[in-house]
Amino acid sequence: MDSAEFHAAVYEKVRLIPPGKVTSYGHIAKLIGMPNHSRHVGQGADVNPPLPWQRVIGSSGTISDRGPGTNGAQRQREELEAEGVEVTVGRTGEFRVDLRVYGWFPNSVDDVQPDDHPNSGDEE
DNA sequence: TCCGTGACGATAC
DNA sequence: CGTATCGCCACGG
Numbered sequence: 001m002d003s004a005e006f007h008a009a010v011y012e013k014v015r016l017i018p019p020g021k022v023t024s025y026g027h028i029a030k031l032i033g034m035p036n037h038s039r040h041v042g043q044g045a046d047v048n049p050p051l052p053w054q055r056v057i058g059s060s061g062t063i064s065d066r067g068p069g070t071n072g073a074q075r076q077r078e079e080l081e082a083e084g085v086e087v088t089v090g091r092t093g094e095f096r097v098d099l100r101v102y103g104w105f106p107n108s109v110d111d112v113q114p115d116d117h118p119n120s121g122d123e124e
Numbered sequence: 125t126c127c128g129t130g131a132c133g134a135t136a137c
Numbered sequence: 138c139g140t141a142t143c144g145c146c147a148c149g150g
Contacts, residue, residue, distance in 0.1 A: 003147075025132055035133090036145045042131035043147070053131075064131040073131090090138090127150085136141085 006032070010041050017055040020084040021104035022097050024059040031106075054079040055104075063087075063095035 001009070009032035017023055026038040034040075041056070042064070054076040057063045063073050077087045077095045088096045 026134095029132085034146095037147090038132040038145080039130065040132090040146065056131080058131080059133055129148090130146105133144085135143090137139105 001034075006034070006037070006040065009033075011051060014051045014053065014056055017052060017104055019055075020102065022055045022057055022061075022080065022085060022099070022102050023104045024099075025056060026059050027105050028056060052079075055083075057097060061097045061099040061103075063097070065094065 010028055013028050013031045024038075025041040026035065028041045029035050029038045038059075057076075063076050065073050073095055077089075080087050080097065085097055085102045088098070090096060
C-alpha cells in the first residue's frame with residue numbers, strides 16, 4: 001500500500017466518526033488493516049483535507065499537544081465540546097476525553113450501522 | 125546506511 | 138498518573 005492509499009484509507013475511516021464521538025489513532029490504523037501504523041495515521045493529518053481530526057485522539061483519551069504557541073489542541077477542545085463531548089483539563093493543561101463515554105471503537109466500519117448502538121450498555 | 129524524530133501503543137514500575 | 142523502554146514505520150539529514 002502506497003502512502004497515498006494509506007492516507008485515503010485513513011480518510012475514509014476518520015470521516016465516518018459520528019459527531020459527539022471520538023476514537024484513537026491506533027483504532028483507525030486497525031480499521032485500515034495496519035495496527036502498527038498508529039503514528040502514521042496522525043502523520044498524514046496535514047496532507048489530508050480538513051477531516052474531523054478533533055475526533056481522533058490518543059488511546060488514553062488525551063489530545064496531543066502540538067507544542068507551545070499552537071492553539072490546535074485548544075481548538076479541538078472547543079470543537080468537541082460543541083459536539084457534546086465533555087473535555088476535561090488536567091493540572092498540566094492536557095485535554096482529555098472520557099473514552100468510556102465518548103469512545104467510538106467499532107470492530108470495523110462494516111460493523112457501523114445507523115440503527116446500531118456501538119456504545120450501548122457502557123459504564124462500569 | 126545509520127540516526128534522529130514524530131497528532132502513537134502497550135507494558136512495566 | 139508519571140516516567141521509562143521497546144516496537145512500529147515513513148522521512149529528512
